[in-house]
Amino acid sequence: MERSIESTVLSHKDIRTADSASVATREIGLIIFDGVEALDVAAPASAFAKAAELVPGAYRVRLLSPTGGLVTTNAGLQLAASEALSALEPEQLQLDTLLIAGGDEAALRHAIIEQGLGAWLARAAPRLRRVASICTGAFALAAAGLLDGRRATTHWHACDLLAELSPRTDVLRERIFVHDGPVWTSAGVSTGLDLTLALIEADLGRTVAVSIARQLALFMLRGGSDPQLSPALAAQAQAGQRIRELLAWLVQHLQADLSVPALAARACMSERQFSRAFRQQTGLSPARFVAQARLDRACSLLADNDWPQEKIAQLCGFGSTDALQRACARQHGLSPEALRRRRRTGPA
Secondary structure, rough: OOOOOOOOOOOOHHHHHHOOOOOOOEEEEOOOOOOOOOHHHHHHHHHHHHHHHHOOOOEEEEEEOOEEEEEEEOOEEEEEEEHHHHHHOOHHHOOEEEEEEOHHHHHHHHHHHHHHHHHHHHHHHHHHOEEEEOOOHHHHHHHHHHHHHHHEEOHHHHHHHHHHHOOOOOOOOOOEEEEOOEEEEEHHHHHHHHHHHHHHHHHHHHHHHHHHHHOOOEEOOOOOOOOOOOOHHHHHHHOOOHHHHHHHHHHOOOOOOHHHHHHHHHHHOOHHHHHHHHHHHHHHOHHHHHHHHHHHHHHHHHHHHOOOHHHHHHHHOOOOOHHHHHHHHHHHHHHHHHHHHHHOOOOO
């Protein structure tokens, strides 16, 4: 599913007029609580709102909380007029999708146990088309028994705890989001936006999801199999400004000339100076970093698309399909198709 946002899409006018009259409104329940992560609320709510602008009537978001009323996020922002779960009988719910946000550990535990969120979810989920969690919201799904026998993910820092508390869950630590039947889970914080765009794409199609990503100024839609901890971000952590800016450009232009002379010229350094500085600041040679970046992108595209190997090799900057196959065999000991099958199976 990972792809450049610069690909051609319909205009907003075209999207709005395409079968909008036949779209039934999907009620989205977004569960929040005192101490909730602010981005876990704002990102999905914004994406669903933009989808409803492009396809009128597509979604309506309802804020739900254990006690209703005013809710304070972990950033101190206050969200008003949430609906109380205690006043919503699961048997009478008119929701299509339920999302559970993450947040402070103590606050989430209080909501799950003392305020009865886990028990309420266990009763409500069977009556919904799908349920989803953002970040540590996965613990609420686990408490309700909704992750038993399923694959799931959460924030990388909490994956071990989820595996310990929910031993019947196959916790995938290297995934942006996981879709297993009617249950969706996402990794930490910002990945809630990736999850929401995937939900919108499943409902309204790729064109709408890509259009929303363009409005939000995203470079690309990340696929579920992308790693939680970006290798580029890890490399940037110890890099100086020149190398840091170069890395940000490099991972977005894998089809470009990424030879040492070309990269050195872009960084305004001599080739010798550039090669030495790059290795010192990232721990890898430029050629090794480029090869790994191209292979990482190819692995994500293999898992999230049915595109032929030729297309993936071209998009990732490999000179040929043979080069892609050799890279997969050298790194993983598998052919691209075997790697695609293994990534989609999602071993922990």
